[in-house]
Amino acid sequence: MKSIYYIIPLVNFFVAALFGLLLRSMFVFPVEGVTFLYILHTHSHIALLGWLYLLAYVLFVQKFTLDTPKEQKFYTKLFWVTQLAVLGMAVTFPIMGYAAASITFSTLHIICSYIFVVHLWKHNTVLGTQQGTLLRTALFFMVLSTLGVWCLGPAVGMLGKTSAFYQICIQFFLHFQFDGWFMTAFIALLFATVFKGCSLSKFKPFYYTWILSVVLTYALPLSWYVELPVLHYLSAIGVFLQLYAVGYLVKPIFSAIKKETNGRGIFVWLLVILVGICFIMRITMQLAVVSEVLATQLQALRSWIVGFIHLNMLGILSGFGLWLMIQEHKLSVNNWTKVAIILLLSGFILTEAILFIQGLQGFIGEIWIENTPLLLFYASVLLPVSIACFLGSYLKIRKL
Template sequence: MKPIYYIIPLFNFLIAALLGLLLRSIFVYPIEGVTFLYVLHTHSHIALLGWLYLLVYVLFVQQFGLKNDKENTFYTRLFWVTQLAVLGMGVTFPFMGYAAASISFSTLHIICSYVFVVHLWKNNTVSGKQQGVLLKTSLFFMAFSTLGVWCLGPAVGMMGKASAFYQICIQFFLHFQFDGWFLTAFLTLLFAIVFKGYSLSKFKPFYYTWIVSVILTYALPVSWYVELPILHYLNAVGVLLQFYSVGYLLNPVYKMFKQRDNNEANFVWLLLILAGICFTMRIGTQLLVISESIANELQALRSWIVGFIHLNMLGVLSGFGLWLMIQQKKMYVNIFTKIGILSLLFGFVLTEFLLFVQGLQGFMHIVWIENTPLSLFWASVLLPISVLSFLISYLKK
């Protein structure tokens, strides 16, 4: 696809990063007339649907879409309609939150995703059976996750926004977006772009353990709203299966690492290392909540919840997505790329550390770092600087 289709997701990422900085600033420099919750909704929607979704969209089309004028026209038009939905959410959520206009643009985005799923499912250039299975599985999870959105209306009508059912519907969408759609999509791209035709000898056990793990780990967000001890154990089994399934990929990833281009390895591979470390930490964090008492304590600490979300969004998904862009030669390693990678690493590590300390201080009622909101704000400045550097790097190419 043309460069503009990679610039737009990066631009959306920059807007999401700036909105995140605005959220951090509200705790330090309150801004009159700005509703925190409305900005939070805008930040999350643009990060999820404007950055990650569109990045996977263009990478999937580039890798698996049919190459002819008719298909190019189709994907181009669908891209811009999807981006229109993102822009619509970007200009309505900050002023009204969930209202008729913002919900309409969100619905438009879902409809666009259905069109994308059905079209790519039927028309693709997948070269191997393993890639094909993973591609269709990720597309299935994309559509499956939206069942949670369609259930929100009935949930509000029957039980209200404060009900457990309403929250479970939201978590259904988020879980199967993150674990089902995005993670499986990136696994598909790993097989197609990085392994380049490599066939995993034990693909079936890898695949089935991965799918079961995605389903079982949904028990964790459900356990936040339903007091049922078995949910913690189902989550533990799911996390262990996820860890086990990823183990099948270690050997081909190690072989790929040995064959890397040494001229760019020092910086480019930092992104993949970041994604790998964050994924391991993610699994470790989920194992901690086997205990119901620990799970309840963690749920009450907002800073740790935010840190966990960013561990997924920034560490795992964004880190791996940016690495794939470089592998696809959509970004080249230059001074701006290096600034972007280093700013992302330092900004991510600092903000995660401060969020952890902030939560620990609240948990133990001890103060180690005075005025953590101010420290978080200045550490967060590095994140939009990082995205801006990546964008300049791409434009420079």
């Protein structure tokens, strides 16, 4: 697809970062007439559905579809309808939160995603390949995750928003969006980018182990609302299976990425290193909560939960997505991009460190740094500035 279709998700990323900065400011500076929960919903929806979803959308079209006028016309029209849904959510959620208008735009986005799934499932260029298997699996998980959304209405009507079933539905959606749809989608894109015509020699054991790990690790968020000791054992098995699955990829993926990234400079390598370190940290944190006692204690530490979500969204998925944009020559490695990468790394590391300190202080009951909300706000400023620099990199390309 044309570069403009990559930049729209990046603009959404910038808007999501601004809403995230507003959230951080509300802990420091009083903001009249603004509802925290409404802004939180706006931030999360734009980041998830406007940035990551649309980025995966354009990359899937780029990698897995025929470059014919008919196909490109279909995906272009669907892209703009989906973006309309994102804009609708960006306008309605800050004003009213979950209400008729915002729910309508959210539903429109889901319908667009279903159309995307059905068409791409039937019409793709990688049927019968490893990339094709991962592609269809990612699409399946995307549809599966939306079952959690459709169950929210009955959950509210029968049991209310404070019920365990309502929270289970939300966690079902989030888990299979992150671990199922997005993680598998980006693994499929990784295969398509670095392996190209080659295959992974031990694909089947990797694939089945990965799928089983995605399903079993849902037991952890489920255990927060259902008191069944077996859920913690299932979660532990899922984490170890995920570690085992990743083990199949480490050597061949590292070798392939090294070949792809050489010659592009240290700044592009920084994105690769960021993704790798964050994935290791993700596995480590999942291993830490294998303990039922520790998992229960960490559940109450909001800053660590936020830090873990950002570890996945910013560190792994966004970092890898930006690397793919560079690989596809949608972003050039110019001075704007170099500054953007440095600011992104600085903002990410600082905010994650401050969130960790906040959580640690709450965990042990001692205060070392009293002004962490203010520090977190200042560190968060770097993130939208970084994305603005990525946009500046694109504008510079357009002028050349």
